[in-house]
Amino acid sequence: MTANPDEGEIVGAAPAPDGPVSVIDYNERIPNNVGLATDRKLQRALESWQPKFLDWWASLGPSIPTRDVYLRTAIAVGRDGWANFARVPMEQYRWGIFLSERNPGRTIGFGRHLGEPAWQEVPGEYRADLRRLLVVQGDTEPASVEQQRHLGMTAPSLYDMRNLFQVNVEEGRHLWAMVYLLHAYFGRDGRDEAEQLLQRNSGDLDKPRILGAFNEQTTDWLSFFMFTYFTDRDGKYQLGTLKESGFDPLARTCEFMLREEAHHMFVGTTGVQRTVERTAALLAAHHTDDLWEYGGIPLAVIQKYLNFQFSVSLDLFGSETSSNVASYYTAGLKGRWMETRRKDDHLLADATREVPVVRDGVITTRTVPLLTALNLDLRAEYVADCERGLRRWNRELEQAGLPHRLTLPHEGFNRKVGAFAGHWVSPDGELMEAADWERRSSEWLPAPADRDRVAALMQPHYEPGEFASWIAPPGVGINDLPVEYDYVRF
Numbered sequence: 001m002t003a004n005p006d007e008g009e010i011v012g013a014a015p016a017p018d019g020p021v022s023v024i025d026y027n028e029r030i031p032n033n034v035g036l037a038t039d040r041k042l043q044r045a046l047e048s049w050q051p052k053f054l055d056w057w058a059s060l061g062p063s064i065p066t067r068d069v070y071l072r073t074a075i076a077v078g079r080d081g082w083a084n085f086a087r088v089p090m091e092q093y094r095w096g097i098f099l100s101e102r103n104p105g106r107t108i109g110f111g112r113h114l115g116e117p118a119w120q121e122v123p124g125e126y127r128a129d130l131r132r133l134l135v136v137q138g139d140t141e142p143a144s145v146e147q148q149r150h151l152g153m154t155a156p157s158l159y160d161m162r163n164l165f166q167v168n169v170e171e172g173r174h175l176w177a178m179v180y181l182l183h184a185y186f187g188r189d190g191r192d193e194a195e196q197l198l199q200r201n202s203g204d205l206d207k208p209r210i211l212g213a214f215n216e217q218t219t220d221w222l223s224f225f226m227f228t229y230f231t232d233r234d235g236k237y238q239l240g241t242l243k244e245s246g247f248d249p250l251a252r253t254c255e256f257m258l259r260e261e262a263h264h265m266f267v268g269t270t271g272v273q274r275t276v277e278r279t280a281a282l283l284a285a286h287h288t289d290d291l292w293e294y295g296g297i298p299l300a301v302i303q304k305y306l307n308f309q310f311s312v313s314l315d316l317f318g319s320e321t322s323s324n325v326a327s328y329y330t331a332g333l334k335g336r337w338m339e340t341r342r343k344d345d346h347l348l349a350d351a352t353r354e355v356p357v358v359r360d361g362v363i364t365t366r367t368v369p370l371l372t373a374l375n376l377d378l379r380a381e382y383v384a385d386c387e388r389g390l391r392r393w394n395r396e397l398e399q400a401g402l403p404h405r406l407t408l409p410h411e412g413f414n415r416k417v418g419a420f421a422g423h424w425v426s427p428d429g430e431l432m433e434a435a436d437w438e439r440r441s442s443e444w445l446p447a448p449a450d451r452d453r454v455a456a457l458m459q460p461h462y463e464p465g466e467f468a469s470w471i472a473p474p475g476v477g478i479n480d481l482p483v484e485y486d487y488v489r490f
């Protein structure tokens with residue numbers, strides 16, 4: 001078993017359970033650990049949504065036909081033991097509803113209801129806000145599957161293709177998680193929202209997905225790795241705040257989702273790392289930045305992809321100052337990252353924070369009530385986490401004896417939401433005129449020519465143990481299997 005200390009990710013066999021577990025019943029039409037069989041009305045409602053989900057998966061899920069894939073499926077929800085690995089035909093994957101164990105004594109950890117018992121039902125006054133949070137969260141899950149649907153056609157190896165499909169089935173399950181909450185707790189309008197989650201589609205001009213980054217195309221595997229690194233990481237942080245929610249079913253749902261999310265982070269961190277490793281080896285061997293002819297991706301292009309995905313992911317945190325986030329917090333709906341470990345009053349009524357602002361042609365700060373700055377509080381935690389991966393990637397360059405380094409662009413670069421929207425900031429943080437910025441943007445963001453050259457490298461490699469020229473093989477396989485195992489069969 002191999003643990004990745006940065007991510008808490010386990011890539012080996014599932015450990016034996018050592019805490020309370022609730023076993024998931026796979027004899028049910030919808031596998032679950034929420035006692036669905038005892039609520040006939042809810043069961044019928046979800047069973048009528050299920051075929052629509054399967055139709056959606058068939059038409060907008062992975063487009064490459066496969067016989068079976070070596071996938072991990074949750075079999076029990078407990079502290080540790082929960083994953084089972086097997087070869088599964090993708091269309092027979094058992095999506096289900098899994099919540100972490102209930103802690104009967106749990107109380108609300110922040111806001112005006114601090115110390116009150118966590119809610120098992122939706123409080124009427126917060127119904128609209130909670131529904132909105134669930135819908136935004138739920139909307140991202142199928143969106144990412146849609147964005148990634150053609151990537152199987154150009155997988156750099158069977159190992160990578162398997163990881164893509166693992167991410168996809170889990171995003172599908174995360175959609176189930178939100179749909180369960182909408183059906184179980186929001187009646188008719190929850191059911192309507194659940195329908196809409198399958199009707200909006202990524203990039204659709206008439207019915208796009210709600211958040212910007214989920215309407216961008218994931219055109220190639222470098223984009224995919226950057227997406228799983230930067231955008232899935234937003235997911236990790238947003239789920240972390242919802243895990244603190246006073247609405248207990250949401251908290252328990254997110255807690256379990258976060259366990260699955262760790263694998264997505266792992267795919268991103270190691271995917272970019274292996275790409276950089278290959279680039280570093282080619283750079284060291286050939287002493288030229290133009291690596292295309294050697295089958296590698298130039299570091300400058302990797303940096304452009306990074307700049308793009310980081311900046312669109314920062315937009316996912318909303319504005320630096322937001323009355324929405326203040327009311328979510330005060331109401332006890334959405335907490336802070338690691339809320340329970342924070343040593344303050346968990347009310348934040350008098351606290352303040354500096355937030356960035358562009359004023360009179362300069363980037364400066366202003367002081368606002370902390371409550372309204374909680375999107376920035378979360379974003380700052382996220383950025384610090386992003387830096388950790390960057391250090392890992394830069395170690396590859398260091399170890400190859402190269403002076404080059406990857407960097408995160410300035411928080412104001414390429415932003416469409418918040419204080420920097422409508423301003424033109426370079427990756428170094430220089431405020432520019434729009435025309436100058438536009439003229440230089442192809443130095444900073446992937447230009448069509450860069451994307452074309454990356455796309456040209458994306459040749460599929462479907463022989464076990466074979467890897468594309470632009471990426472190094474991983475150190476270990478999945479679940480203690482060899483790297484050259486046939487993780488996907490056709």
Ligand code: BYC
Nearest residue numbers: 136137140144211212231232235238315318319322324325
């Ligand atoms: N695009 O007050 P503000 C994941 C809207 S990823 C478009 O600053 P707020 C995953 C905003 O809705 C995690 N619109 O925003 C990853 C508001 O509209 P209204 C997903 C945007 O509410 C990979 C207005 O602008 N989960 O799980 O404080 C693969 C004013 O905004 C955007 C969540 O996000 C945008 N980027 O914060 C698979 C958690 N940003 O109300 C999955 C749930 C803002 O005026 N969502 N707007 O009509 C939330 O907590 C909050 O809604 C947001 C925005 C953090 C998104």
